[in-house]
Amino acid sequence: MALILGIESSCDETAVAVIDGAAATLAARIVAQRIASQDDEHRPYGGVVPEIAARAHAETLAPMVGAVLRDAGLRLDQIDAIAATAGPGLIGGVMVGLVTAKALAMAADKPLLAVNHLEGHALSARLAEPGLAFPYLLLLASGGHCQILEVRGLGQYRRLATTIDDALGEAFDKTAKLLGLGFPGGPAVERLAREGDARAVPLPRPLMGSAEPHFSFAGLKSAVMRARDAGLHRPADIAASFQQAAIDCVIDRTRRAMAAAGPVNALVVAGGVAANAALRGALTALAAEAGLPLVAPPPKLCTDNAAMIGWAGAERFAAGLTDPLDALARPRWPLDPDAEPVRGAGVKA
Known part of the structure; x- marks a missing residue:
């Protein structure tokens, strides 16, 4: 090193x-x-x-x-x-x-x-936790991606789930825009959600309980827009209900992926949305349910x-892996290039 x-x-x-x-x-x-x-x-x-x-x-x-x-x-x-x-x-x-x-x-x-x-x-996670060994299960949730991967080693990834439309961070940002909370949206939604009732607004949980392993957040985002336009709910209640619905979906999909994965040493969450305290709390409980530690890098590393x-x-x-000076910049670069194609126009590999 x-x-x-x-x-x-x-x-x-x-x-x-x-x-x-x-x-x-x-x-x-x-x-x-x-x-x-x-x-x-x-x-x-x-x-x-x-x-x-x-x-x-x-x-x-x-x-x-x-x-x-x-x-x-x-x-x-x-x-x-x-x-x-x-x-x-x-x-x-x-x-x-x-x-x-x-x-x-x-x-x-x-x-x-x-x-x-x-x-x-x-x-x-291995930067933050020097003792973390492969393999581990990774929930990668950011503005551009929402995936669950089995991390088997350096350069060895098996994708178990991805989003078929919006990424989780994208849904947070669009919800913030709908509620007039400004940019960046994710932290603004989380702050406002602390003042609201997560049970106040009936919102859908797309694909929750489905045999399909993937995520979907576009319908949830559309439901937030309808709730705002109806004028029946406080913005804080909409934010709290959205956040809880999103977390419910993530926990359901992650639990399913844990059952489909091989033996792992930890559940890891990374990406910008991993800084969300409510999501971390829910994932901590899920990991404990499975007898695994939750490894979440400090927010500044998410x-x-x-x-x-x-x-x-x-x-x-x-590992001796260096690159030539003509290495290409790539707008898309999946960690698991062999993963099966997934339906949906918004799929992020």
């Missing part, structure tokens, strides 16, 4: 970190990191605008690399390898980060590590960050 410079630019967070792959604790593993949010740029539009995001990455990334190296007390030639998100994500932002990593790797004559953003999330990319790069580097 080695010192890895990690770069993340797949959506609307510009992030750089230095990771010590040989350190034994989370605090020591993250030598330095910085994250620049683009919330102010995207807030007027109620969501991420890809062109604005790419431009912001281009303006921010190079100075941030220099700042993180100074924070770490390191020169570029002391870094062992350069890791960057190569997909999936908004292709403009992915290209900015990957091209920057290629330039740094070429200039310093260092290996390049083209990291799958989803693998960064999948391995973030949202997009460069520490997880640097850590995934460190694991790949230790």
Whole structure:
């Protein structure tokens, strides 16, 4: 294991970190990191605008690399390898980060590590919990993805479920927009839900109890819109009822996946929605029901960050897996390319 410079630019967070792959604790593993949010740029539009995001990455990334190296007390030639998100994500932002990593790797004559953003999330639990061993069951819930995967080892993933329409984080963001809560939406819905009654608004639980293993949140989002338009419920009650309905669906689908998976050492939740405290509580109870620990990285490692990319790069580097300088940026990049196709226009591999 080695010192890895990690770069993340797949959506609307510009992030750089230095990771010590040989350190034994989370605090020591993250030598330095910085994250620049683009919330102010995207807030007027109620969501991420890809062109604005790419431009912001281009303006921010190079100075941030220099700042993180100074924070770490390191020169570029002391870094062992350069890791960057190569997909999936908004292709403009992915290209900015990957091209920057290629330039740094070429200039310093260092290996390049083209990291799958989803693998960064999948391995973030091993960054946070040094003793976590493969295999484990992963619920990956973010703005772009909602999947359950059996993580058997580095680069070895078996997809058990995915969304057939909206991702969970996307449903949270759209609910926030419907309720006029602003951007980013997920934390705003969670805050408002604390003031509401989760039983006040009758909302559907799509696919709950179904033999089909996958997720669906589009119908739930539409039901939220109808509840808002009816004018019969407080926004706080709608938020709380939406959050509870979404959690009920997640728990039902995860319980089903646990029955279908092989023996695992833990239930892991990662991705931006993993920062939701109510979801963590429900998953903790589910894991205990199965006699498993719940491993949830700290909230700062659940949202997009460069520490997880640097850590995934460190694991790949230790395994001798480096990439050529012509590695491609990918808008889509499934962790399990052999997974069976799933019905639904909104399927995120």
